[in-house]
Amino acid sequence: MSLDAVLARIDDDLPAALDRLKALLRIPSISTDPAYSAECDAAADRLVAELESLGAKAEKRPTDGHPMVVGYGGSGGPHLLFYGHYDVQPVDPLALWNRDPFDPQVEDTPNGKVIRGRGACDDKGQLMTFIEACRAWVAVHGDLPCRITFFLEGEEESGSPSLVPFLRANREELSRPDIALICDTGMFDEQTPAIATMLRGLLGEEVTITGPDKDLHSGMYGGIAMNPVRVLAKIIAALHDDDGRITVPGFYDGVPELPDAIRAQWEGLGFDAERFLGGVGLSQPAGERDRTGLEMIWSRPTCEVNGISGGYEGDGFKTVLPSKASAKISFRLVGTQDPFVIRENFREMVRAMLPPDCSVDFTPHGASPASVMLTDDPAFEKARAALSEEWPNPAAFIGCGGSIPIAGYFKTILGLDSLLIGFSRDDDQIHSPNEKYDLESFHLGARSWARVLDALAKE
Amino acid sequence: MSLDAVLARIDDDLPAALDRLKALLRIPSISTDPAYSAECDAAADRLVAELESLGAKAEKRPTDGHPMVVGYGGSGGPHLLFYGHYDVQPVDPLALWNRDPFDPQVEDTPNGKVIRGRGACDDKGQLMTFIEACRAWVAVHGDLPCRITFFLEGEEESGSPSLVPFLRANREELSRPDIALICDTGMFDEQTPAIATMLRGLLGEEVTITGPDKDLHSGMYGGIAMNPVRVLAKIIAALHDDDGRITVPGFYDGVPELPDAIRAQWEGLGFDAERFLGGVGLSQPAGERDRTGLEMIWSRPTCEVNGISGGYEGDGFKTVLPSKASAKISFRLVGTQDPFVIRENFREMVRAMLPPDCSVDFTPHGASPASVMLTDDPAFEKARAALSEEWPNPAAFIGCGGSIPIAGYFKTILGLDSLLIGFSRDDDQIHSPNEKYDLESFHLGARSWARVLDALAKE
Numbered sequence: 006m007s008l009d010a011v012l013a014r015i016d017d018d019l020p021a022a023l024d025r026l027k028a029l030l031r032i033p034s035i036s037t038d039p040a041y042s043a044e045c046d047a048a049a050d051r052l053v054a055e056l057e058s059l060g061a062k063a064e065k066r067p068t069d070g071h072p073m074v075v076g077y078g079g080s081g082g083p084h085l086l087f088y089g090h091y092d093v094q095p096v097d098p099l100a101l102w103n104r105d106p107f108d109p110q111v112e113d114t115p116n117g118k119v120i121r122g123r124g125a126c127d128d129k130g131q132l133m134t135f136i137e138a139c140r141a142w143v144a145v146h147g148d149l150p151c152r153i154t155f156f157l158e159g160e161e162e163s164g165s166p167s168l169v170p171f172l173r174a175n176r177e178e179l180s181r182p183d184i185a186l187i188c189d190t191g192m193f194d195e196q197t198p199a200i201a202t203m204l205r206g207l208l209g210e211e212v213t214i215t216g217p218d219k220d221l222h223s224g225m226y227g228g229i230a231m232n233p234v235r236v237l238a239k240i241i242a243a244l245h246d247d248d249g250r251i252t253v254p255g256f257y258d259g260v261p262e263l264p265d266a267i268r269a270q271w272e273g274l275g276f277d278a279e280r281f282l283g284g285v286g287l288s289q290p291a292g293e294r295d296r297t298g299l300e301m302i303w304s305r306p307t308c309e310v311n312g313i314s315g316g317y318e319g320d321g322f323k324t325v326l327p328s329k330a331s332a333k334i335s336f337r338l339v340g341t342q343d344p345f346v347i348r349e350n351f352r353e354m355v356r357a358m359l360p361p362d363c364s365v366d367f368t369p370h371g372a373s374p375a376s377v378m379l380t381d382d383p384a385f386e387k388a389r390a391a392l393s394e395e396w397p398n399p400a401a402f403i404g405c406g407g408s409i410p411i412a413g414y415f416k417t418i419l420g421l422d423s424l425l426i427g428f429s430r431d432d433d434q435i436h437s438p439n440e441k442y443d444l445e446s447f448h449l450g451a452r453s454w455a456r457v458l459d460a461l462a463k464e
Numbered sequence: 465m466s467l468d469a470v471l472a473r474i475d476d477d478l479p480a481a482l483d484r485l486k487a488l489l490r491i492p493s494i495s496t497d498p499a500y501s502a503e504c505d506a507a508a509d510r511l512v513a514e515l516e517s518l519g520a521k522a523e524k525r526p527t528d529g530h531p532m533v534v535g536y537g538g539s540g541g542p543h544l545l546f547y548g549h550y551d552v553q554p555v556d557p558l559a560l561w562n563r564d565p566f567d568p569q570v571e572d573t574p575n576g577k578v579i580r581g582r583g584a585c586d587d588k589g590q591l592m593t594f595i596e597a598c599r600a601w602v603a604v605h606g607d608l609p610c611r612i613t614f615f616l617e618g619e620e621e622s623g624s625p626s627l628v629p630f631l632r633a634n635r636e637e638l639s640r641p642d643i644a645l646i647c648d649t650g651m652f653d654e655q656t657p658a659i660a661t662m663l664r665g666l667l668g669e670e671v672t673i674t675g676p677d678k679d680l681h682s683g684m685y686g687g688i689a690m691n692p693v694r695v696l697a698k699i700i701a702a703l704h705d706d707d708g709r710i711t712v713p714g715f716y717d718g719v720p721e722l723p724d725a726i727r728a729q730w731e732g733l734g735f736d737a738e739r740f741l742g743g744v745g746l747s748q749p750a751g752e753r754d755r756t757g758l759e760m761i762w763s764r765p766t767c768e769v770n771g772i773s774g775g776y777e778g779d780g781f782k783t784v785l786p787s788k789a790s791a792k793i794s795f796r797l798v799g800t801q802d803p804f805v806i807r808e809n810f811r812e813m814v815r816a817m818l819p820p821d822c823s824v825d826f827t828p829h830g831a832s833p834a835s836v837m838l839t840d841d842p843a844f845e846k847a848r849a850a851l852s853e854e855w856p857n858p859a860a861f862i863g864c865g866g867s868i869p870i871a872g873y874f875k876t877i878l879g880l881d882s883l884l885i886g887f888s889r890d891d892d893q894i895h896s897p898n899e900k901y902d903l904e905s906f907h908l909g910a911r912s913w914a915r916v917l918d919a920l921a922k923e
Contacts, residue, residue: 037780095782101678163780191684205683209781218745219560222895224664224866227796228766229757230741231750234791235769238700245694282689286677287821291690298688307687310694311784312775317792321496321622322668322829323554324794324867325770325895332693333776335783337686362746370781407683408783436681436784 007145008459014141015451022137022451023111023120023444025055029091029129030109030122036071036092037163045071045159048091052157055136059143061155066175068167071159075175078139079149082462086154086182086421088411089132089189090161093124094436101438111444118444127435130442131188131427132157134450141455150462154182158411161189164209164371165410172418180419184384186457187412190405190427192446193274197398198453200389201425202378203267203303206338207408208347209311209370212237212355213331216363220316221326231362233330234315240358241332244308249293251308251336254350259341263304271299274401284432303404307337333370337408344372373410378422384461388424391456395449426457466604467918473600474910481596482570482579484514485906488550488588489568489581495530495551496622504530504618507550511616514595518602520614525634527626530618534634537598538608541921545613545641545880547870548591548648549620552583553895560897570903575891577903586894589901590647590886591616593909600914609921613641617870620648623668623830624869631877639878643843645916646871649864649886651905652733656857657912659848660884661837662726662762665797666867667806668770668829671696671814672790675822679775680785690821692789693774699817700791703767708752710767710795713809718800722763730758733860743891762863766796792829796867803831832869837881843920847883850919854912885916 015022034048035041049065049072056063056076063076071092096106104110109122120130142149156179160167172179193199216233217226246252263271278290278298292301301307315330317323336351338344352367359365378385380402392400405425412423428450434440474481493507494500508524508531515522515535522535530551555565563569568581579589601608615638619626631638652658675692676685705711722730737749737757751760760766774789776782795810797803811826818824837844839861851859864884871882887909893899 037782038778095776095778097776097778098679162782207683207783209783211781216746219893220557220896221744222866223766223768223770223794224666224796224864225761225890225894226744227761227768227794227865228751228764229737229749229760230744230746231748232768234772235700235704238697238769238772241694241697242701278688282821285680285685285689287675287689289690289820290688291819291821292687301688302684302686305687307682309682309686309691309783309785310697310775311682311782312777312786313693313697313789314773314777316769316771317554317556318771318773319497319554319556322670322792322794323496323621323770323895324666324668324768326768327771330772333781335682335686335781337683360750361748362741362750405683406686407681431684434678435684436782437679 008455010145011141011455012452014145015137015448015455018137018141019448022133023447026120026130026133026447027109029133030124031107033107033123034092034159035095036160038095042071045092049074049159052091056155059136059139063155068171070167073159073171074155074157076155078155079152082151084152084154084182085461086156086179086185087135088156088158088185088187089135090128090158091132092159092162093127093129094162096123098438103439119441120444120447121439121441123440125440126429126433126442127440128161128189130447131429131450134428134447135186135188135454137451138454138458141451142458150458154179168411169414169418172414176418180421182421184382185415185421185423187409187423187425188427189409190425191429191431193401193403195430196396198392198396198400199403200385200400201405202380202402203404204376204409204412204425205306205406206342206344206373206375206413207410208336208338208344208372209333210348210351211331211333211368211370213329213366214363215329217326217328220328223324223326226326230326231360232326233363234327236360236363237313237315237330237332240355241310243358249291251306253347253354256306256347256350259343260306261340263300270402274299281431299404302406304339306339306342308334310334337406339375342375344374348372373408374413376413376416378412382422384424387460388426388457391460392426392453395453395456426453428453467914469604470600470914471911473604474596474907474914477596477600478907481592481910485579485589485592486568488592489583490566492566493551493618494554495619497554501530504551508533508618511550515614518595518598522614527630529626532618532630533614533616535614537614538611541610543611543613543641544920545615545638545644546594547615547617547644547646548594549587549617550591551618551621552586552588553621555582557897562898578900579903579906580898580900582899584899585888585892585901586899587620587648589906590888590909593887593906594645594647594913596910597913597917600910601917609917613638627870628873628877631873635877639880641880643841644874644880644882646868646882646884647886648868649884650888650890652860652862654889655855657851657855657859657887658862659844659859660864661839661861662863663835663868663871663884664765664865665801665803665832665834665872666869667795667797667803667831668792669807669810670790670792670827670829672788672825673822674788676785676787679787682783682785685785689785690819691785692822693786695819695822696772696774696789696791699814700769702817708750710765712806712813715765715806715809718802719765720799722759729861733758740890758863761865763798765798765801767793769793796865798834801834803833807831832867833872835872835875841881843883846919847885847916850915851885851912854908854915885912887912
């Protein structure tokens with residue numbers, strides 16, 4: 006079957022493909038906020054229709070949360086599972102967007118055309134690169150080049166609470182493919198495509214400290230009553246030592262040193278930490294003192310405060326001594342760090358720092374270990390070669406700072422290895438205001454998938 | 465002139481007085497929030513009308529912020545200045561109120577009847593005790609027992625930005641009285657009235673730390689990019705040492721030791737720190753290790769975080785590495801601590817703790833020194849004797865943890881000493897949800913003022 010005709014079809018169909026992406030982006034499928042539940046459902050419906058338009062058999066499968074979309078296409082050859090997610094992050098602070106985040110448009114920028122809107126990259130734009138590649142195969146050849154199970158999730162941005170139960174309940178059905186394709190990662194740089202083979206895990210915890218049983222007047226009670234913000238600040242300040250190491254007891258158990266071969270390959274990538282940080286107004290790496298920039302974002306564990314609140318936060322001033330203060334704290338995990346052990350050790354550390362009269366509540370928000378792919382399967386080299394055909398530079402095996410727990414679950418529950426291939430760029434502002442996806446990422450991404458499907462379909 | 469008839473008139477008129485207070489409480493005059501500007505104006509109009517109903521000549525005087533209300537009543541005798549404020553604190557968190565904060569009602573409680581609503585105590589309820597005492601004098605005797613300048617402010621809960629300019633601009637007019645009466649403080653306990661002779665000052669600062677120039681994905685940037693919440697937490701954690709002392713350089717310059725006579729008087733009051741803290745769900749004094757409970761709230765300086773915010777604060781979890789984190793921090797000052805010196809030293813300390821790549825913005829929110837009254841003026845003993853007639857226990861000279869900068873300005877700008885007399889109780893929940901004022905405070909408060917006016921009017 007001719008690959009060139011498929012690539013030409015993708016080129017010709019780009020305007021229509023963009024319209025389809027924009028239609029998906031207009032649905033505000035914010036999974037973490039219960040107010041957008043119907044919109045998550047609508048996004049799932051739209052993807053069922055997209056899969057059916059490829060001739061796939063597709064349906065929405067209910068869960069306790071947002072539905073999964075599962076579809077089947079192709080009539081012969083190897084069997085792949087494709088994963089993406091249709092939910093998106095919240096959009097606040099809304100005032101920092103240069104447009105309505107759910108009214109996507111193509112914008113001209115000094116670096117070329119981009120599609121702007123929440124989910125343009127993460128992950129609606131990315132998953133549509135695959136669907137458009139499939140559409141072109143079907144349009145040119147009347148069928149997909151191999152069998153594909155489509156598996157699209159709607160809770161990736163909110164800790165994937167239904168994922169493991171769903172994989173377990175449908176293990177027999179979903180474990181039939183030979184390998185998984187996951188499109189939720191980035192290029193190494195704008196000229197160098199990448200396959201992520203090292204993914205950090207994620208542990209999320211919300212900590213709420215309570216002091217007095219109500220908000221107090223800081224004049225009447227200031228000085229004699231314990232202020233929970235002061236307690237919380239002390240706990241957060243104690244989470245890193247002066248060398249940037251994380252102080253939770255036992256935290257570094259299972260954190261491996263980088264193998265020499267990988268270290269050499271990463272050094273060859275010429276990562277420029279100052280340039281990477283310069284893109285966000287910073288200049289100095291803030292991680293562990295003796296680590297390289299790529300280690301900090303790919304192979305070392307982290308602890309970050311994702312949100313903090315307490316007391317009066319409005320305009321002006323209010324002399325309140327607050328009853329409560331809380332923080333959302335997350336840990337990125339590597340190697341064989343055990344999220345459940347770390348959660349317990351963290352909680353124990355917090356409890357030990359509580360002064361008399363204060364109490365603490367913990368709310369868990371997801372716990373997934375890191376994943377490291379074994380690249381022995383020939384599919385890894387086939388995919389690397391196919392990607393290298395499409396882009397200026399050869400594709401690289403890289404680490405990934407973000408957490409994609411799905412790869413770990415595919416391995417442990419379904420027994421599937423995963424090829425993590427995506428086309429986002431460092432400046433896509435995913436999870437931030439003004440998220441975008443380069444038109445080139447969308448277009449060449451679809452072409453890349455056409456090539457990868459062609460390569461993997463050949464036994 | 466008969467005092468008994470005035471007291472009887474106050475007793476008889478209580479239901480109508482309550483209706484007048486409720487009408488004032490229904491006006492949401494939240495001075496710190498620009499959205500309530502018209503309501504502040506309406507509260508001022510209402511008070512002009514109340515003063516005119518006493519036969520006083522009254523008017524609203526414009527400022528750059530909310531207006532002052534100034535009125536004149538009485539035709540002979542000593543000349544007093546009465547101060548109160550008609551603005552109130554914000555009401556959030558609204559969900560914790562047991563009723564609409566601006567729909568005040570009298571409620572039965574196990575401790576007797578209370579008036580519930582924002583401002584019921586601070587300061588609308590308190591200032592109306594004085595106006596009702598004046599109304600009864602006028603009703604019974606056709607005139608006030610002495611000359612009174614009424615001076616009512618609308619920005620006390622938002623740092624009084626217009627106060628000093630107004631006092632300076634109207635110095636000649638407002639400095640004519642012999643002494644000031646300020647009704648914005650509390651009883652020592654429910655049986656013991658008090659005159660506050662030692663008031664803490666207040667310094668407010670808002671600190672905003674900026675790290676990256678936008679919110680980032682904590683997976684992509686976590687570990688390599690500096691997190692401003694971590695920086696802010698470290699700064700807040702460093703503000704107190706392990707003994708509860710405040711670490712801002714030079715902070716304790718001008719903090720006096722308590723004179724032995726005052727220490728002895730305070731020990732005689734039998735203050736029970738555990739009982740005081742028990743009322744708000746605490747048990748252990750959290751201030752400087754070697755100080756008594758009364759020192760912590762009356763005569764020692766403090767540092768409190770009144771609010772903190774940064775990153776994602778909504779429901780669920782968002783793996784954002786925030787661009788900014790900010791805190792509202794206030795210091796209560798005593799003795800001759802200089803708020804402007806402390807502000808500079810605090811800012812210098814914060815700047816010195818900033819890591820590379822982070823910047824800080826400061827927003828000042830008021831700066832007033834402490835006041836200590838000299839009780840040599842015979843008016844202090846006259847007022848103490850008058851209050852002691854009304855209540856079960858004799859009145860005490862006490863300290864006051866809250867900051868009432870007006871007393872300092874009356875002294876330095878107008879040359880007036882102040883008698884700080886008020887009837888609030890520790891459990892009035894001022895600045896908190898469910899603020900209330902005991903009906904007894906309102907009723908006996910008005911009777912107390914009638915007695916104090918009688919005593920002060922006698923040369």
